[in-house]
Amino acid sequence: MGRKGFCIGLGALAALAAVAFAAPAAAQADAVIEQARAQGIVGEQADGYVGVVAGAEASADIRARVDQLNIRRRGVYTQRAAQNGATASEMAAAVACQIFRGRIAVGEKYRDEGGTWRTNTASTPVAVPSFCTN
Amino acid sequence: MRRLFILAAAVSACAAAGCIRVQAPDKPIEINLNVNIRQEVIVRLEREADDLLRDNPDLF
Numbered sequence: 713m714g715r716k717g718f719c720i721g722l723g724a725l726a727a728l729a730a731v732a733f734a735a736p737a738a739a740q741a742d743a744v745i746e747q748a749r750a751q752g753i754v755g756e757q758a759d760g761y762v763g764v765v766a767g768a769e770a771s772a773d774i775r776a777r778v779d780q781l782n783i784r785r786r787g788v789y790t791q792r793a794a795q796n797g798a799t800a801s802e803m804a805a806a807v808a809c810q811i812f813r814g815r816i817a818v819g820e821k822y823r824d825e826g827g828t829w830r831t832n833t834a835s836t837p838v839a840v841p842s843f844c845t846n
Numbered sequence: 847m848r849r850l851f852i853l854a855a856a857v858s859a860c861a862a863a864g865c866i867r868v869q870a871p872d873k874p875i876e877i878n879l880n881v882n883i884r885q886e887v888i889v890r891l892e893r894e895a896d897d898l899l900r901d902n903p904d905l906f
Binding site for chain 2: 742796811
């Protein structure tokens, strides 16, 4: 490897390192929503979006963040659905299946496919929607 | 020669009205599969859903 090749190699390495350090900072879940989720104010829904739990007192800030998050989720669903010849709601439902399978912690609230808010407890685990595979 | 004889026998059996006749229906056949199709689509998308969740840790 000549001097030029070495320089290019170093440059590539530096670029890789920059990506590796930059990515985690950009890929942080919204701390306010995470806190609201832990407090039972916000929860996952069977339609693939998040929602404010019925009867919970959510601040205007939390409601706005929920709306923003859902807009961004819809964008990702729409894009991924188009790549797979499906609709955004179908893609969202498939994601909900995976979320309901293992991403709702004990103590968190979730809204089932019938629209009822429930709590994931050790004795009553999350019911996976009927449209998911068994 | 023998094969020809069997064929002739089969043809004559039909002629004697003993064979089943298949006729296309007048109306198109409609089968409602909407429910199954939705579930099949979601099954197909579940692996894609895993990738989507992995690729967007800031949204989930």
